[in-house]
Amino acid sequence: MTSNWCRCTSCHIGYGWRDASFDFSDPSRIDCLICHDTTGTYAKVPTGCGKERAGLNLLRIAQKVGLPSRANCGACHFCGGGGDAIKHGDLDSTLKNPPGSHDVHMGGQDFSCQECHVTTGHRIAGASTTCAVSEGVVSCLDCHDERPHPEEHPLLRKLNDHQESIACQTCHIPVFAKARPTLMFWDWSKAGKDVRKLPEDPYYISTYHKKKGVLIKRQNVRPIYAWYNGKHRRYLAGDPADLDGATYINKPCGDITDPKAKITPYKLHTAIQPADAVYGCLVIPKLWGGFWKHYDWKRAAEEGMKEAGLRFSGKIRFVNTVMYWRLNHEVVPKQEALSCTQCHSPDGVMDFEALGYKGDPAITGGRFSKTPLNKSSL
Ligand code: HEC
Ligand code: HEC
Ligand code: HEC
Ligand code: HEC
Ligand code: HEC
Ligand code: HEC
Ligand code: HEC
Structure with missing residues (x-):
């Protein structure tokens, strides 16, 4: 992100994150709506240093907040690396509404992301391949037996x-x-x-x-x-x-x-x-x-x-x-x-x-x- 801030901070989340002086301890800088909007209308300016798009009906969006859907999480996770499906081979916009043949959990069982990525007090579990921070691990064995067959x-x-x-x-x-x-x-x-x-x-x-x-x-x-x-x-x-x-x-x-x-x-x-x-x-x-x-x-x-x-x-x-x-x-x-x-x-x-x-x-x-x-x- 260094030297490219405003192009990146629409997903590397936070309002007005434009350089290294960003105040991570200021809660008013957290964009709650990107994860909690249920209207599907909330969006950020890709190059706007984390700013939301102009002309949104923020009152309606705020009145309809709810638990994150796969589309909320996917707004960032499906499109990393420059577009839909680019970065991850297993996370793309198909998962908004997948058939069971594509993914037995998010299709067949209609799982939300946080069904597996259990979130307590906003700590989202799940270790990534690249970022060394993690807020707990997620494993198939959280739900399945060690000897499932x-x-x-x-x-x-x-x-x-x-x-x-x-x-x-x-x-x-x-x-x-x-x-x-x-x-x-x-x-x-x-x-x-x-x-x-x-x-x-x-x-x-x-x-x-x-x-x-x-x-x-x-x-x-x-x-x-x-x-x-x-x-x-x-x-x-x-x-x-x-x-x-x-x-x-x-x-x-x-x-x-x-x-x-x-x-x-x-x-x-x-x-x-x-x-x-x-x-x-x-x-x-x-x-x-x-x-x-x-x-x-x-x-x-x-x-x-x-x-x-x-x-x-x-x-x-x-x-x-x-x-x-x-x-x-x-x-x-x-x-x-x-x-x-x-x-x-x-x-x-x-x-x-x-x-x-x-x-x-x-x-x-x-x-x-x-x-x-x-x-x-x-
Ligand atoms: C569309 C959303 C989006 C944009 C825009 C974005 N990122 Fe990311 N980036 C992510 C997500 C999501 C992750 C971490 C989790 C993941 O991989 O899904 C990530 C992770 C990273 C990582 C950790 C290594 C890796 O590849 O996962 C680096 C480095 C990174 N981003 C750099 C940048 C830079 C530099 C920019 C601006 C030029 C940028 N990102 C813009 C979504 C985005
Ligand atoms: C990165 C995504 C993300 C962001 C950003 C986010 N939340 Fe959440 N929030 C979640 C998830 C995931 C849950 C757990 C939902 C579940 O258990 O199904 C949650 C749960 C909640 C809950 C329910 C109570 C709880 O703690 O479990 C409230 C209230 C809430 N969030 C408010 C906020 C507010 C206010 C902000 C902005 C300051 C915010 N959230 C920002 C993802 C997010
Ligand atoms: C505004 C964009 C955005 C949204 C929305 C978002 N994430 Fe992330 N997420 C990121 C970025 C960026 C990272 C990499 C954080 C870093 O710098 O280490 C990340 C990291 C992660 C990781 C890897 C663990 C870690 O700490 O590095 C998991 C798992 C994850 N997010 C799950 C979720 C889930 C589940 C939701 C929906 C409730 C969600 N994310 C919503 C941008 C987002
Ligand atoms: C059936 C369970 C399940 C569901 C549903 C699920 N995940 Fe995951 N995800 C995992 C597991 C397991 C890992 C590995 C985490 C670990 O090792 O701690 C993972 C890892 C990740 C990572 C880290 C990727 C990497 O390797 O860098 C991201 C980002 C992520 N998930 C996002 C999501 C998003 C977004 C959704 C919803 C669209 C989602 N997950 C739904 C099980 C799930
Ligand atoms: C949050 C709980 C949860 C997690 C985590 C989870 N599963 Fe599942 N899984 C389920 C449930 C519920 C079902 C449907 C009932 C069943 O068949 O057991 C299921 C079904 C399955 C099936 C059977 C599909 C079919 O055709 O009948 C397979 C295979 C499977 N999971 C593999 C995995 C793998 C691999 C992982 C790790 C990446 C994983 N699961 C993580 C809950 C989970
Ligand atoms: C060596 C390959 C292999 C490994 C490793 C493996 N599986 Fe399977 N699994 C299969 C095959 C093949 C089937 C289909 C069996 C059949 O014909 O019913 C299956 C079936 C399943 C089913 C459906 C079981 C049923 O009774 O219908 C679940 C759930 C499952 N696996 C979960 C897991 C989990 C969780 C793990 C890790 C602990 C795992 N599997 C590891 C190959 C594997
Ligand atoms: C995903 C690939 C994969 C699949 C599918 C798979 N195996 Fe294996 N198999 C391996 C690997 C790797 C090992 C070595 C495991 C180890 O080192 O502990 C192995 C080991 C074995 C061994 C030797 C065990 C020992 O400890 O000496 C036998 C016998 C075997 N497999 C039979 C089967 C049978 C029968 C099936 C179907 C029911 C099967 N395998 C499915 C990859 C696979």
């Missing part, structure tokens, strides 16, 4: 045995971005050039955008799988970047030897973005009112890094970055969950070697077992 059924009981190494989401969110394409790749190095806009294809969109560069979006994507023990290692402003390889922005922690880690599904987002070629850290550019006006990377970096309190050598180099986004929504009906052979087969969805197994664990054995677990059940 029928024990009496030999094959289904086997699913329960997998629970210690595989997150529920892995089998129950086999694809993401089912209804809208999500951003998978972003090449900033191409931004600022006068190239003709590429035609859009709704399923595999590759666009050129002068402000943003080349963007690739995809729909109906298979997740990638990584061990996750509840923590992500986050890249912080000023940290050294890997100028020749790839810089990981928020790599999940844990591996096959970590008993707390489980195989977890992610959307993997890759990008090419500016770094300081001499000091070796990622650059925070001033985009809004900066690069997006003059298209000069060096100037944008100078202005942005100054506001961020970081040094800048004056030399830019474009580097590869990798970002992980954990998947928790778009749980499919049980018939569509991953079945035994979707994983245990030569062309299965999971790369067992990459996860640290010798081969298919149904043959070579699970990570902590000398003999396969519950062999008698097979």
Whole structure:
């Protein structure tokens, strides 16, 4: 946000948040209506430093406040990263009114967001993949049993045995971005050039955008799988970047030897973005009112890094970055969950070697077992 404040603070919430001097302790700066409006008419100016749109019937809106709906939360969470479905592969405006086939909870059961993201005294539970703050965790096990599949059924009981190494989401969110394409790749190095806009294809969109560069979006994507023990290692402003390889922005922690880690599904987002070629850290550019006006990377970096309190050598180099986004929504009906052979087969969805197994664990054995677990059940 640093150096781009007013473009960002319509969602990074607060009235009149225009610079670093914003007073977080002043309750009159909190925008209650963005979460509590039930008329669907309340809206903020995207570039208005958090200000509401002019000409609203605020009296009517105030008279009709109620509990937050999925659309209220979605006003920000469906549209992060530059538009609907862009940032998250599993949160988009389809969730305002989804069919059960899209999401068994928000569709089938008409869950509100806070049904799972339990909120007490305005502390909304749920750990994010990127922001290191959280007000409690949300887990499938808040409502479901640790062994949710029928024990009496030999094959289904086997699913329960997998629970210690595989997150529920892995089998129950086999694809993401089912209804809208999500951003998978972003090449900033191409931004600022006068190239003709590429035609859009709704399923595999590759666009050129002068402000943003080349963007690739995809729909109906298979997740990638990584061990996750509840923590992500986050890249912080000023940290050294890997100028020749790839810089990981928020790599999940844990591996096959970590008993707390489980195989977890992610959307993997890759990008090419500016770094300081001499000091070796990622650059925070001033985009809004900066690069997006003059298209000069060096100037944008100078202005942005100054506001961020970081040094800048004056030399830019474009580097590869990798970002992980954990998947928790778009749980499919049980018939569509991953079945035994979707994983245990030569062309299965999971790369067992990459996860640290010798081969298919149904043959070579699970990570902590000398003999396969519950062999008698097979
Ligand atoms: C349409 C709403 C919206 C706008 C506008 C917006 N953000 Fe965000 N941003 C979010 C939400 C929501 C989150 C956190 C939770 C999430 O990812 O859903 C977030 C998270 C972030 C994060 C944490 C890392 C990440 O990607 O989640 C950064 C950094 C960030 N925003 C920067 C910015 C900057 C810089 C701007 C202005 C150029 C901006 N945002 C504008 C909605 C928005
Ligand atoms: C980020 C979204 C968000 C914002 C902003 C927000 N609220 Fe809430 N509020 C919630 C959620 C979520 C609940 C819990 C609803 C539930 O349990 O179903 C809640 C509950 C409430 C309740 C019911 C009592 C309670 O504490 O559970 C009141 C009253 C309330 N909010 C008032 C306000 C006021 C006044 C403001 C502005 C100062 C505000 N809210 C800002 C999300 C928000
Ligand atoms: C005005 C925009 C906005 C609205 C409306 C909103 N959020 Fe957020 N939410 C954000 C931003 C921005 C962040 C990232 C906060 C940060 O900087 O760490 C966030 C973070 C979160 C997180 C991640 C946990 C964390 O603390 O980082 C969860 C979960 C969440 N919000 C759920 C909800 C729910 C549920 C609702 C509806 C009751 C809601 N949000 C409404 C903007 C919003
Ligand atoms: C069926 C339960 C459920 C519902 C309903 C639900 N969520 Fe979540 N959500 C989760 C779980 C589980 C997590 C992981 C949180 C954790 O690890 O603490 C999560 C994580 C998140 C995150 C963090 C994303 C990330 O990885 O950075 C955001 C933001 C979020 N949810 C927003 C929402 C919004 C907005 C809604 C409503 C439209 C919603 N959720 C509805 C279960 C749910
Ligand atoms: C290894 C894959 C896998 C894992 C891990 C997994 N499930 Fe399942 N789950 C399935 C399959 C496949 C079905 C459908 C079984 C059937 O044919 O009825 C299912 C069915 C279900 C059902 C419906 C049960 C019923 O009796 O109708 C629920 C609820 C469920 N799973 C929740 C969970 C939860 C919660 C977790 C994490 C603790 C989890 N699952 C972990 C694969 C898995
Ligand atoms: C706030 C409680 C709550 C949370 C959290 C929650 N669920 Fe559910 N879930 C339910 C309820 C209620 C149902 C419907 C009754 C049932 O089938 O058990 C359901 C149904 C299901 C089903 C069965 C769908 C079908 O086709 O019948 C699956 C699978 C499932 N949930 C998986 C998950 C997974 C995976 C998570 C974590 C991402 C999760 N649930 C988080 C409450 C929850
Ligand atoms: C999401 C992918 C996935 C699905 C679906 C899946 N498995 Fe597995 N399976 C694994 C992984 C990963 C392991 C290793 C678990 C560990 O290390 O503890 C494993 C381990 C095993 C093992 C060896 C257990 C041991 O401890 O040595 C057997 C046998 C097995 N699976 C059979 C099945 C059967 C039968 C089904 C269907 C009912 C099934 N699997 C569904 C991924 C999967």
